[in-house]
Amino acid sequence: MKAPITMNQAQVYGISKQNSKEIFQFFQKNFGCTRKVYNLCVDSCYKQLEQAGYTNGDDLPEFSFPKVSALKKDYPYLKEADGLGLANSVLDFQKAYKTFRNQKDRSAYRKSALRRDRSGKEPLSFRGLKGIPRFHAKSAGYFSYRTACQYPKEGNALKRPTIRLEGSILYLPKLKHGVKLIIHRKLPEDAHILNATVFMDTDGTYQVSICYSYTFLMEMDYREAAAQEQPLPKETSFLGLDYSQKDFYVDSEGRKANYPKYYRRSEQKLARLQKSICRKEKDGKNYQKNMRKIQKLHAKIKHQRHDYLQKLSTELVSRYDVIVVEDINLRAIGGCLSLGKNLHDNGFGLFREMLAYKLWKKGSCLVRIDRMYPSSKTCSVCGVVKPDLKLSDRIYICPECGCVIDRDYNAAVNIREEGKRIFLTYLKEAMEKAEEAKIRQEAAKERRQKKKKTA
Known part of the structure; x- marks a missing residue:
């Protein structure tokens, strides 16, 4: 149905590069103006926090956000930019400040702030708190603006x-x-x-x-089955994926992704360019030429990775109805010296997001099982848990039934079976969360409309 x-x-x-120079100048002008408005909002926030004597913790003072109309009076060149883009820049700052305000812990400092404090360069203040809105630097690559359609x-x-x-x-x-x-x-x-x-x-x-x-x-078959607690169609196909540092993933049918490792391929060329730029005078012409080469190489690696993940995720979604993965902590793995480079190279987190929205569009969902589930330590044949399994053990040998199987393949099979067990419950909860989010969006839209009428 x-x-x-x-x-x-x-x-x-x-x-297209065939557009006139005026168009690209207009874009650059909007990039700079939206960045300026965001930084003015951050500056206003910092001044109000200083006046209130805020250092850290939960005692956040009331904050008044600047208006675009007032900023245009102080900076007349803002009138040349798209007004909706400037308004969206203020909204972006409000969202960032709201995220900081809703944090559970507002007393933790960034590592860079702690280093500056230890060296005596700058004492600890609210400017070094984790999550607080920060200034957008041109050198950091903030070149974008968003405009709404009326x-x-x-x-x-x-x-x-x-x-x-x-x-x-x-x-x-x-x-x-x-x-x-x-x-x-x-x-x-x-x-x-x-x-x-x-x-x-x-x-x-x-x-x-x-x-x-x-x-x-x-297709509503899976959603109706989840809502009415009915059994799934017999032809429903499941696939379990176990993350692998070497092969990107191993699925429950024994196949390996064999990720091409685009960053590793270009690593030597990137090292030569970075070594060459160190010999040049900073901000000189040759320095800028070399920097553009480095930026183009990084962009090429990014596009190769994105293209590969898009094609692979589309292929899997077209062949399987439900895909199950383990909810592993990618942030912790990325911070590990021996594992971080591979993780950032393959983009497994982006791959999960692609699978999620493509399966949702299909009427299904990406199932993420609990990260504490012992998928690697459980025998996929008899179900016995082997607690003394080490990370270096790449072959799983069951102490009960004597099954000898590849460790990652064994984990992928267990992930698939756990996904089959919890799929309907997981999909029902996902549908409820999506409905709640839709209700909140409609309520926020009504509030905005009421403010416009009263203004």
Whole structure:
């Protein structure tokens, strides 16, 4: 059974280099203005915290956010940028401040702040707290701005949406001419554009991410089974994935991903470029040329990784109805000296996110079993747990039934079987969380509309 479902999705397009210089200058101007507004919000926040005498902990004072209209009076050049982009910059700061305010612990300091305090360069203050909003530096690569799409209403002079894609030409607010895009995949016919984010990649190329909503027919068999506590269809296929440092993953059918390790392939070339840049005068022309080569190489590695993960996740989702993974702590693994480089190279966390949204669109979900579940120590044949299993033991030998099996393959089979057991309960909880999030979004939208009417 299929039912119409509305979903939000984003599509990234490259901006053609054939566009005029005025368009790219407009983008750079918006990048700088949105960065300026965000930094003004951070500066205002720090001044108010200093006046209140805040150091750390739970006693956060009341904070008033600056308005874009007031900032434009103090900095007239902000009027040349897209006003919706500036407003979204303030909203981004409000979200960052809200995240900091909702933290459980607001007394922990960053490692860099602790080092400066030990060396006597700067004493500890609220500026070094973990999670507090920080200034956006141009050198750190903050080159983006997001603008919203406004649609015409009755009695409004606006005739067409402010953001629209006509063929390969994108029209944006406050930009006189259309922007030529490199179209590789068209938007759905009934796509309702919500916003667009223009950004510059590390290799100097410009891209735009168009966020839109659309309606499609979703298979509801699994969701109805979860809601009504009915058994799953017999043809439902499950796949378990066990993370592997060497092979990216080993699945429950004994296959290995054999990740190409793009960063390792380019590591020698990257080392030569980094060694070469150390011999050049900083901020000189040759230094900047070398830096652009390094940035292009990093961008190439990123694009190779993203392309591989997209294709692999699409293939798995098309072949299997439910995919089960272990909810391992990737942040802890990434901080390990012997394991971190492989993890950052293969992008397993991004791979899980791709599987999650593609399975959700299919009507299913990505099942994450508890990280404390002994998938590696349990025999997949008889179910006996071997507590003395070491990380160096790559072959699992069951002390009860004598089964000899590859350690990762054994874990993948156990992960798949645990996913079969909890799938319906897990999907039901995921549906409830999605419904609660939708209700909260609608309530927030109503509050914003009431504020506009009263203002």
